[in-house]
Amino acid sequence: MEDPRAICGPIAHIYRSHLAYMARELKPYGIRSGQFDFLMVLYRRDGISQETLAKKLKVSKATSTRAIMSLEKEGYVYRQVDETDHRAYKVYLTEKGKEMRGVVLEKLLAFVDTLLSDFTPEEKKEFRHLVQKAVKNFCEPGFKPPELAAQET
Numbered sequence: 001m002e003d004p005r006a007i008c009g010p011i012a013h014i015y016r017s018h019l020a021y022m023a024r025e026l027k028p029y030g031i032r033s034g035q036f037d038f039l040m041v042l043y044r045r046d047g048i049s050q051e052t053l054a055k056k057l058k059v060s061k062a063t064s065t066r067a068i069m070s071l072e073k074e075g076y077v078y079r080q081v082d083e084t085d086h087r088a089y090k091v092y093l094t095e096k097g098k099e100m101r102g103v104v105l106e107k108l109l110a111f112v113d114t115l116l117s118d119f120t121p122e123e124k125k126e127f128r129h130l131v132q133k134a135v136k137n138f139c140e141p142g143f144k145p146p147e148l149a150a151q152e153t
Contacts, residue, residue: 014115018111019033019034020033021107021111022036022107022108022111025107025110026103026104026107029074029100029103030074031071031074031076031100031104032070034059034067035067035070035071036104036107036108037057038053038057038064038067038068038071038077038091039071039076039077039093039097039100039101039104040104040108041053041056041057042077042091042092042093042097043093043101043104046092046093047090047091047092048090048091049082049088049089049090049091050064050065050068050079050088050089050090050091051064051088053068053091068091071097075094075096075097076093076094076096076097076100077091077092077093077094077097078091078092078094079091079092080092
């Protein structure tokens with residue numbers, strides 16, 4: 001059996017590097033580590049419930065609430081009581097939040113460009129394919145991998 005650290009270690013390193021990079025790049029905008037993920041989900045599906053956001057991002061409801069409250073304080077999102085379930089909130093992007101889309105995507109592209117900088121075009125294509133294949137193994141019913149969800153919009 002192959003040592004699982006040979007795969008899990010590099011994945012964890014890339015993930016931590018990604019969070020650190022995005023936190024550093026988005027700090028001037030008042031967006032802290034991990035909060036950009038909430039914006040990315042809302043860019044694809046504005047107006048979803050806090051609970052759905054938490055499930056999509058695989059974070060606790062408490063973590064989701066803190067992140068949303070912080071983004072709300074910075075003026076990127078607002079919450080509205082769900083008309084069908086008055087105990088729940090739906091989260092929407094403000095104009096400021098919508099305007100940040102280009103900045104967030106630019107930072108993500110720069111990170112990916114660095115990540116894949118010494119890959120050949122064929123290696124990039126294969127890497128994307130393998131990552132998407134692997135992520136499908138952890139998708140909950142009804143939730144699509146981020147790349148597949150993005151293709152639908």
